[in-house]
Amino acid sequence: MLVIGIESSAHTFGVGIVDNGRMLANEKMMYDVGSRGMIPAKVAETHVKNASTVIKMALDKAGVTMKEIEGVGYTKGPGIGACLQIGQLSAKTIANALGVGIVPVNHAVAHVEITKHESGLKDPIALYVSGGNSQILKMADSPFKHYQILGETFDVGIGNMLDAFAREIRLKPAWGSTVAKLAEKGSYVPMPYTVKGMDFAFTGLLTYASSLAGKKSNEDLCYSIQETSFSMLCEATERALLLTNSDELEVCGGVAQSTRLQEMLRCVCKEHGFQFGAARNEYNADNGGMIAYVAERMLKDDRGEPLGRCDIQQRYRIDKAIVV
Amino acid sequence: MRQLSEGAEAKVFETEIFGVKSVVKSRQPKAYRIKEIDEELRRTRTKKEAKAMLRAKEAGVEVPGLLALGKFSIYMERLSGKLLKDTKSKVSYAKIGVMLAKMHAANVVHGDFTPANIIIDGEKAYVIDFGLAEIGESVENKALDMLLMKRSVSQKQYKELASTYAKTYSDSKPVFARLADIERRGRYQIRSLA
Numbered sequence: 001m002l003v004i005g006i007e008s009s010a011h012t013f014g015v016g017i018v019d020n021g022r023m024l025a026n027e028k029m030m031y032d033v034g035s036r037g038m039i040p041a042k043v044a045e046t047h048v049k050n051a052s053t054v055i056k057m058a059l060d061k062a063g064v065t066m067k068e069i070e071g072v073g074y075t076k077g078p079g080i081g082a083c084l085q086i087g088q089l090s091a092k093t094i095a096n097a098l099g100v101g102i103v104p105v106n107h108a109v110a111h112v113e114i115t116k117h118e119s120g121l122k123d124p125i126a127l128y129v130s131g132g133n134s135q136i137l138k139m140a141d142s143p144f145k146h147y148q149i150l151g152e153t154f155d156v157g158i159g160n161m162l163d164a165f166a167r168e169i170r171l172k173p174a175w176g177s178t179v180a181k182l183a184e185k186g187s188y189v190p191m192p193y194t195v196k197g198m199d200f201a202f203t204g205l206l207t208y209a210s211s212l213a214g215k216k217s218n219e220d221l222c223y224s225i226q227e228t229s230f231s232m233l234c235e236a237t238e239r240a241l242l243l244t245n246s247d248e249l250e251v252c253g254g255v256a257q258s259t260r261l262q263e264m265l266r267c268v269c270k271e272h273g274f275q276f277g278a279a280r281n282e283y284n285a286d287n288g289g290m291i292a293y294v295a296e297r298m299l300k301d302d303r304g305e306p307l308g309r310c311d312i313q314q315r316y317r318i319d320k321a322i323v324v
Numbered sequence: 325m326r327q328l329s330e331g332a333e334a335k336v337f338e339t340e341i342f343g344v345k346s347v348v349k350s351r352q353p354k355a356y357r358i359k360e361i362d363e364e365l366r367r368t369r370t371k372k373e374a375k376a377m378l379r380a381k382e383a384g385v386e387v388p389g390l391l392a393l394g395k396f397s398i399y400m401e402r403l404s405g406k407l408l409k410d411t412k413s414k415v416s417y418a419k420i421g422v423m424l425a426k427m428h429a430a431n432v433v434h435g436d437f438t439p440a441n442i443i444i445d446g447e448k449a450y451v452i453d454f455g456l457a458e459i460g461e462s463v464e465n466k467a468l469d470m471l472l473m474k475r476s477v478s479q480k481q482y483k484e485l486a487s488t489y490a491k492t493y494s495d496s497k498p499v500f501a502r503l504a505d506i507e508r509r510g511r512y513q514i515r516s517l518a
Contacts, residue, residue, distance in 0.1 A: 188360040197436070197456065231357040238354075239332035267356035 001300060002064060003071040004055075004094065005292025008087030009079025009107050010131065011038055013047045015058035016289030017069075018296050021117070024062035026282060026289030029054050035172055037163065044082035051090050058288070069098055071304070073295020076104030077316030078132065084312040092310055101304035104311070105294045106321035111283075112137060112147060113297075113323070114290035115252040119277025125150070125246045127237050127265065128318075130253035130286075131159035134233070136198055136240045137318065147318045150240045151198025158229055159255045161202040165225055168210045169218050179222045180258055186223025189216050193228055198240050200232045230261050238268045248275045256284040297324050333369070333455060341391050341399050349373075349455075350397040366396045369455070374398055376432050376457035383430035385423050386450045403452070405445025409438070409476075417481040419449055421488035424469060427451070429493050433458045433465040438476045467502035474503075 007014040007028075014028035029050040031043045059066060074091035077084060088104075095102035112126045126137040126147070134157045140148040156164075162179050171178040192208050194201040209225045241249060249269055251262060256278055269276040283290055298304070301324040325337040325348070334351045341348075351366040370393070377387050377398075389401035408415060420442065427434060434441070435456030443450040458465055470489070474482045490496045 188358060190360070190364065193361070193365065227358050227361060231361050234356050235332070235354075242330075242332045264356040268354075271355060 001070050001296055002068055003073060003292050003296040003299060004058070004069050005073040005105070005288045005290070005295045006055075006087040006091045007075045007107070007110075007286055007288040007291045008047050008083050008090075009075045009077065010083060010286060011043055012286040013050045013054050013086070014286060014288030014291075015054045016287060016292035017058050017062040017064065018289070018292040021293065021296070023289050023293070024064070025058040025060075026287050027054050027057040027061055028285075028287055033172075035167065035170075037167070038080065040080050040082040043080065044086055047083060047086040051086060054288075055090065055094075066094070066098070069094065069100060071100050071295065071299040072098075072102040073105045073291050073298070074102070074310075075107045075110070075291055076311065077313040078107060079312075079314060081312065081314045084314065088310065088312050092307055096307060101299050102307065102310055103295050103298045103304050105291050105298065106316055106318055107286075107291075108133060108135070108137075108318040109147060109321050109323055110290035110294045111252040112250070112318075113294050114283045115250045115256075115277065115279040117293065118279035118283060119250055121248045121250055121275060121277045123246070124248035124250040124275075124277065125237065125241050125244065127233060127249065127251045127256075128253045129158050129233065129251065129255035129261070131163065131255075132157040133253060134158045134200070134202075134255075135318065136237055138240070138244055138246065139323070145323045146321060147323065149317075149319050150244070151200070151236045154194075154196075154199055154201040155203045156206075158202060158233065159253075161206050161229065162225070162255075165206055165209055165221075169213050169221065171218075177257070179226055180260060182219050182222035183226045183260070184223075186217070186219035186221070188227065189220050189224045191224050191228040193232060195232050195235050198236045198243075200236050202229060202232075205229060226260065230258075230264050233261070234264050234268050237265065238272075241268075241272070241274060247273070248277070250277045252279060252284060254285055257281045331455070338402065339399070344391065345402045346391055346399050347388075347402050348397050348399050350394075370394075370396050370398060372459070373454045373457060376434075376454040376459055379430055379432045379459060380427050380451060380454070383426045383432065385426050386448055387454075388450060388452060403443050403445060403450055405443045405448070405450070407440055408442040408444050408449075409440045411444045413444065415444055415449070417477065417484035418488040420473075421485035422492050423449060423451060424473070424485070425489045425492035425496070428466045428469070428499070429495070431459055431461050433460065433462065434469050435465070437469040437473050439473075463498045463502045464506075466499045467506055470499060470503050471506055 005016045011031040017025040031046040072095040134153040136151040137147040192204045328336045392399040441453045
C-alpha cells in the first residue's frame with residue numbers, strides 16, 4: 001500500500017512515502033528557530049509556504065505520482081495547534097481529492113514505532129526525549145494496545161529545558177546540540193538533581209544553572225546541566241527497565257540525537273546485559289516518514305477515519321492512542 | 325557475602341556484624357554517570373536513608389535496627405517474616421494506617437510505600453527500604469505515599485488504613501484533599517504502574 005505521511009507538529013514540515021513498510025522518501029523543510037525559538041503563527045506561515053514544495057520533493061524522490069497514492073496519514077498531536085493544522089489540512093485535501101483513506105497519527109507513537117522498526121527490538125522500554133516531551137514508555141495490552149507512561153517529566157521537556165538555558169547564555173537553541181558542543185570543554189559544577197521513582201523534573205536545574213550564568217564559564221555550565229539532566233534520565237530509565245523485567249531499551253525523539261545521551265544509555269544496558277537500540281538521526285528528528293510508516297499499518301488495520309473526524313489535538317497523550 | 329536482592333540503586337547482601345545476623349544495603353557505583361555526580365548521589369542518599377529510618381523509629385514505627393553506617397552502605401538488623409505482598413496471613417491494615425500516620429506526623433515521607441516494603445512478622449509490622457524517603461512537610465509527598473498504597477491494596481483494605489490514618493494524624497485533612505487533587509490530574513488516569 002502506497003501511503004503518504006505528513007508531519008507538522010512543530011518546526012518541521014515533513015513528508016514521507018512508504019510502500020509496504022519500505023521507506024521511499026522522507027523529505028522535510030524546517031522553520032529557522034533563530035535565537036528566539038518558535039513563534040506559532042510564524043512557524044505555521046512557514047509551513048504554508050513550504051507544504052506543496054515538500055510534498056513534491058517527496059513524490060519526486062519516491063518516483064511516484066500523486067495519483068498512485070493509496071492512503072494518507074498526518075500528525076494529530078501532540079504539537080503546536082497552528083502548526084498541526086497545516087499538516088491536517090494538506091492531508092485532508094490530498095485524501096479528499098484522491099478519494100483514499102486517511103488516518104490521524106500520534107506523533108509520539110510514530111517516534112517509538114519507527115525506532116522499534118529501525119533497531120529491530122521487539123518489546124523495548126522506550127525513552128522518548130524531545131523538545132516538549134520526556135517520557136519512559138512501555139507497550140501495554142489493556143484496555144487496548146497502547147504505550148503506557150511509566151515515568152515522565154513533571155514540568156518541561158528536556159529539549160526545551162536545554163534550549164531555554166542556551167538562550168539564557170545567548171547560544172542558538174537547537175535541541176541541546178549547541179549546549180553539547182560547549183559541554184565538551186567543561187568541568188563539573190554541582191547542580192540540583194530531581195528524580196522521583198521513574199519521574200523527573202527539570203525546572204529546578206534550569207533555574208539554578210541560569211542563576212550561575214556569568215559567574216561560571218559557559219563551558220562548565222553546559223557540561224554540568226547536560227551531565228545532570230542526562231543522569232536523571234538514565235536513573236529513571238534504569239529503574240523502569242528493572243521494575244518491568246525488560247531487557248531491551250530504545251531511545252527516540254529529537255534529543256536522542258545526542259551522542260552523549262546514547263553513550264550513557266548504552267552503558268546502562270551494558271551493565272545488565274540488555275539490548276540497546278536507536279534509529280538513524282533522520283528519524284530521531286521530526287519527520288514525515290515515521291507518520292507514513294505508522295499510517296500504513298493503521299490503514300491496513302482498518303483504522304482510517306472519515307474526513308469529518310480527522311481532527312487535531314494539541315495535548316494528544318501517547319497513552320490515549322491505539323497502537324496496531 | 326550472599327546477595328539477597330538487587331534494585332536499581334543498591335544491592336542487599338546477607339552478612340554478620342558484631343555477631344548479629346544482618347543485611348547490608350550498598351549503593352553501587354553507576355558507570356554511566358560522571359564520578360562527581362555518582363559519589364555525591366550515593367553519599368547523600370545513604371545518609372538521608374539512615375536519617376529517615378532513625379526518625380521513623382523515634383516516631384514509634386517499627387523499622388529494621390540500624391547497626392552501622394558506611395559512606396555508601398547501611399548495615400541493618402536482618403528481619404524474619406514475610407513481605408506484606410507475599411504473606412498469606414490476615415493483616416491488620418488499621419495498623420499500617422497508624423504506622424504511616426506516625427511517620428507523616430514526624431515529617432518522614434517514605435517515597436515508596438507499597439506492600440513490597442512492609443514486612444509482617446507475627447503481630448509485628450515493619451517498614452523497610454527508606455531509599456526514596458524524604459524528610460519534610462510536603463503535603464504532596466505525603467499524599468503520594470497514600471496514593472501508592474491505595475493503588476496497591478483492595479478498597480476495603482484502603483478504607484481500614486485511611487480511617488486509622490485520619491484518627492492518628494491530626495493534620496491528615498490536607499493530605500486527603502491533595503490525594504483527591506492528584507487523582508484528578510489527567511496524567512494519572514491511565515497509568516496503572518505508579
